[in-house]
Amino acid sequence: MSYRRTIKIVCGFAGGSAVLVVAAAAAEYQGCFGHTRAARWSLFNVLQAAQPAVNRTVESTGNAWDFNWDKRDPSALLTNGKKKEVVSEDPSSEQDNGKPKATRNILLIRHSQYNLSGNGDHERILTPLGREQAEFTGQRLAALGLKYDIMVHSTMARATETANIISKYLPGVELVSCDLLREGAPIQPVPPVTHWKPDAVQYHEDGARIEAAFRRYIHRADPKQKEDSYEIIVCHANVIRYFVCRALQFPPEGWLRIGLNNGSITWLTVRPSGRVALRTLGDSGFMPPDKLTRT
Amino acid sequence: MSYRRTIKIVCGFAGGSAVLVVAAAAAEYQGCFGHTRAARWSLFNVLQAAQPAVNRTVESTGNAWDFNWDKRDPSALLTNGKKKEVVSEDPSSEQDNGKPKATRNILLIRHSQYNLSGNGDHERILTPLGREQAEFTGQRLAALGLKYDIMVHSTMARATETANIISKYLPGVELVSCDLLREGAPIQPVPPVTHWKPDAVQYHEDGARIEAAFRRYIHRADPKQKEDSYEIIVCHANVIRYFVCRALQFPPEGWLRIGLNNGSITWLTVRPSGRVALRTLGDSGFMPPDKLTRT
Numbered sequence: 269m270s271y272r273r274t275i276k277i278v279c280g281f282a283g284g285s286a287v288l289v290v291a292a293a294a295a296e297y298q299g300c301f302g303h304t305r306a307a308r309w310s311l312f313n314v315l316q317a318a319q320p321a322v323n324r325t326v327e328s329t330g331n332a333w334d335f336n337w338d339k340r341d342p343s344a345l346l347t348n349g350k351k352k353e354v355v356s357e358d359p360s361s362e363q364d365n366g367k368p369k370a371t372r373n374i375l376l377i378r379h380s381q382y383n384l385s386g387n388g389d390h391e392r393i394l395t396p397l398g399r400e401q402a403e404f405t406g407q408r409l410a411a412l413g414l415k416y417d418i419m420v421h422s423t424m425a426r427a428t429e430t431a432n433i434i435s436k437y438l439p440g441v442e443l444v445s446c447d448l449l450r451e452g453a454p455i456q457p458v459p460p461v462t463h464w465k466p467d468a469v470q471y472h473e474d475g476a477r478i479e480a481a482f483r484r485y486i487h488r489a490d491p492k493q494k495e496d497s498y499e500i501i502v503c504h505a506n507v508i509r510y511f512v513c514r515a516l517q518f519p520p521e522g523w524l525r526i527g528l529n530n531g532s533i534t535w536l537t538v539r540p541s542g543r544v545a546l547r548t549l550g551d552s553g554f555m556p557p558d559k560l561t562r563t
Numbered sequence: 564m565s566y567r568r569t570i571k572i573v574c575g576f577a578g579g580s581a582v583l584v585v586a587a588a589a590a591e592y593q594g595c596f597g598h599t600r601a602a603r604w605s606l607f608n609v610l611q612a613a614q615p616a617v618n619r620t621v622e623s624t625g626n627a628w629d630f631n632w633d634k635r636d637p638s639a640l641l642t643n644g645k646k647k648e649v650v651s652e653d654p655s656s657e658q659d660n661g662k663p664k665a666t667r668n669i670l671l672i673r674h675s676q677y678n679l680s681g682n683g684d685h686e687r688i689l690t691p692l693g694r695e696q697a698e699f700t701g702q703r704l705a706a707l708g709l710k711y712d713i714m715v716h717s718t719m720a721r722a723t724e725t726a727n728i729i730s731k732y733l734p735g736v737e738l739v740s741c742d743l744l745r746e747g748a749p750i751q752p753v754p755p756v757t758h759w760k761p762d763a764v765q766y767h768e769d770g771a772r773i774e775a776a777f778r779r780y781i782h783r784a785d786p787k788q789k790e791d792s793y794e795i796i797v798c799h800a801n802v803i804r805y806f807v808c809r810a811l812q813f814p815p816e817g818w819l820r821i822g823l824n825n826g827s828i829t830w831l832t833v834r835p836s837g838r839v840a841l842r843t844l845g846d847s848g849f850m851p852p853d854k855l856t857r858t
Contacts, residue, residue, distance in 0.1 A: 325771050326750065326809065328816040333754035412852050455621065459628035459838065476620050514621065516820045518813045521623040525811045527842045543754065547822045549841065553848030557707050 333517060335542045338487035342367050368540035370489040370496050373414070376511060377405060377434070377502045378550075380531040381561045382426040394429045401531035401559055402430045406437035408533065408554040414498040416441045420485070421502035422449035430531070431502040441500070448481035451504035457524035478507055479514075486515050488538045508534055515544045526550075530561045628812060630837045633782035637662050663835035665784040666791045668709070671803045672700060672729070673845075675826040676856045677721040689724045696826035696854055697725045701732035703828065703849040709793040711736045715780070716797035717744035725826070726797040736795070743776035746799035752819035773802055774809075781810050783833045803829055810839045821845075825856045 336344040381398035383391065394402065409416070416438055421431035423445045435443050452474025453466040466474075485501060509523035515536050528534065532552040537545045552560055631639040676693035678686065689697065704711070711733055716726035718740045730738050747769025748761040761769075780796060804818035810831050823829065827847040832840045847855060 324774070326774055326815050328750060328753065329814045331753070331814060331816075335754070408848060455623060458623065458626070459630070479619070479621055516813075516817060518811075518817060519624045519626060520621050522811060522813060525838075525840055527840050529843070532843070533848070543820075545820055545822050546844065548824070548827070548846065549844035551843065551846045551848045553703060553828070553846045553850070555848070 331517075333543075337517065337542065338483075338538075340368065340488050340490075341542055342491075366491050368489045368491050368493070370493040370540065372487075372489050372493075372538045373496065373498045374486065374536045374538070375409070375498065375500045376508045376534040376536065377409075377430065377500060378505050378508055378528045378530055378532050378534075379422075379424075379426040379430040379502060380405065381563055382429075384563060389425050391425075393425050394433075397559065397561065398426070398530065399429070399433060401555060401561070402433035403437075404555045404559065405430070405531040405533070406434035409434060409500065410437040411554075417497045417499055418442045418444060419500040419502065420444045420446050420449065422451070422504060422507070423447050424450050424504070427502050427504065434500070434502065438500075446481070446484075448477055448484060449501065449503040449507055450477075451506055452478055454478040454506055454510035454523060455520050458519070458521040461524065478510055481507065482511055482514050486511055486536065486538065488540055488542050512536070512546060512549060516546060517544075527562060529555075530563065531555065626812075628838075632812065632837065633778070633833075635663065635783050635785075636837055637786075661786050663784045663786050663788070665788040665835060667782075667784050667788075667833045668791065668793045669781060669831045669833070670704070670793065670795045671806060671829040671831065672704075672725065672795060672797045673800050673803055673823045673825055673827050673829075674717075674719075674721040674725040674797060675700065676858055677724075679858060684720050686720075688720050689728075692854065692856065693721070693825065694724070694728060696850060696856070697728035698732075699850045699854065700725070700826040700828070701729035704729060704795065705732040706849075711793045711795055713737045713739060714795040714797065715739045715741050715744065717746070717799060717802070718742050719745050719799070722797050722799065729795070729797065733795075741776070741779075743772055743779060744796065744798040744802055745772075746801055747773055749773040749801055749805035749818060750815050753814070753816040756819065773805055776802065777806055777809050781806055781831065781833065783835055783837050807831070807841060807844065811841060812839075822857060824850075825858065826850065 335341050379394075379398075380401035381395045383393055383395055386392035419431055419435060419438065419441050421427045421443070427449070428445065431443060435441065453470040455475055456471060485499075489497065505528045506523065508528060509526045510520060512518075512526065512534060513520045513523045515538070526549065528550040529552040532550040534549045534551070535547040537547060539545075630636050674689075674693075675696035676690045678688055678690055681687035714726055714730065714733065714736050716722045716738070722744070723740065726738060730736065748765040750770055751766060780794075784792065800823045801818065803823060804821045805815060807813075807821065807829060808815045808818045810833070821844065823845040824847040827845040829844045829846070830842040832842060834840075
């Protein structure tokens with residue numbers, strides 16, 4: 269079994285020293301919640317308040333990596349009693365057994381600087397500096413020499429404009445727009461900030477939409493995909509930060525602990541096994557320092 | 564009160580669909596563990612195995628941000644009944660009330676490419692490409708035009724050599740070496756990898772040392788510090804990845820989900836409030852693509 273026998277979650281409280289430790293262990297204990305041995309999990313330890321902060325090492329949170337996070341893990345499909353679909357265009361290929369084989373590289377580009385005081389999205393177009401930044405980003409993406417398969421961009425004006433400029437440097441790469449990738453409020457950030465307080469309805473609508481975008485774009489390769497792919501997604505800071513937290517299985521509410529320069533490149537890889545790696549976040553080293561902005 | 568009333572932790576298991584939900588709520592419930600109302604926490608919900616994956620939104624993990632993560636939160640010092648130390652070199656200053664005022668910028672540099680087949684650390688020196696990479700990093704750091712206060716480097720040969728080359732571009736910046744920053748095994752990675760399996764004793768020793776390095780270098784400014792600072796730390800991929808997870812209060816065992824190019828720049832800011840932000844991770848856009856390596 270690959271699960272850990274002990275889970276420990278330590279939650280620190282803002283501004284205080286109180287610490288709550290909730291520990292669940294796969295012991296033989298039969299607690300007040302009845303016989304839970306079917307799940308091989310039970311609780312043995314609950315509360316430890318105001319624990320003095322003298323620990324000198326840091327423990328794992330105990331959370332396992334969910335290999336079936338994108339619901340495309342072939343072994344999970346088998347576990348669920350569903351037959352794998354054998355997809356093969358070459359019947360002689362014995363290796364083509366329904367398992368993903370290719371790695372997906374997803375390059376997330378934050379749009380470049382735009383006119384913040386514009387009245388509505390259509391007026392929030394790139395500034396002259398923003399257009400220049402997009403040229404730098406396009407040049408860098410071209411210089412990386414990767415065989416890009418597609419460039420998807422948010423339908424907002426600043427992302428569309430950024431993508432169009434980048435597109436000049438990547439001739440032949442298909443350009444597609446998508447409403448799901450528009451900027452929004454993905455989930456209430458922790459810690460909260462005072463300068464940005466969307467209404468509950470914004471989280472309600474945007475949260476589901478941005479999660480839908482995550483599920484559409486961030487997942488392992490289809491078993492049919494034979495070669496590694498390189499896809500560019502031009503969108504927005506909140507969307508990218510949320511994608512990164514979700515893809516790495518980090519707390520999604522932590523997205524606002526990350527900052528991204530305009531026109532920067534964030535690179536995720538998704539292996540056939542479902543492993544995810546962040547290769548760079550907010551790379552903008554290809555821009556002269558006096559062209560860097562974060563607006 | 565700033566703590567959340569509900570904690571939900573959802574743990575996915577490798578390769579399976581079993582889901583464990585441990586939920587603790589600050590309810591009036593008095594469970595089998597006795598009267599825990601003193602801590603205003605109790606448990607009401609325990610196990611939910613093999614939950615079907617039909618959720619369409621993603622919930623917060625419920626973990627608050629620990630503002631006293633570096634044990635330098637003045638309000639926590641007050642809570643503990645200790646008097647704030649009023650540190651003022653200018654007695655007329657009423658604002659100098661023992662609270663941190665400056666932001667610390669910490670630029671973490673991964674050493675550049677080195678001879679992997681060297682026999683022992685002293686033979687694992689930079690390759691010609693590695694020396695070239697360090698020149699690019701030094702040039703970029705200089706071009707950023709920041710008022711660097713200090714450069715600390717790991718005592719390992721490849722980090723020392725990288726720092727010495729960078730140092731040429733930053734005249735007047737004090738260079739200090741530190742054993743705590745040496746490469747090692749910070750904590751067992753989740754998910755585990757097959758190609759890298761340190762012995763338990765390595766985690767035992769390195770884990771405490773790298774955590775000690777984190778506590779020495781990553782914290783908010785001292786109340787005495789009047790201006791924002793910019794510090795460079797030249798060290799190693801595992802150390803930097805662990806620092807990032809710890810600083811952002813992301814699961815420390817997730818450090819191996821992150822990759823870093825040689826000579827890349829990772830930038831953390833620590834605000835006087837204890838807020839931490841990651842401004843970039845593994846930025847190496849200042850290097851020509853054919854000079855990029857990850858060894």
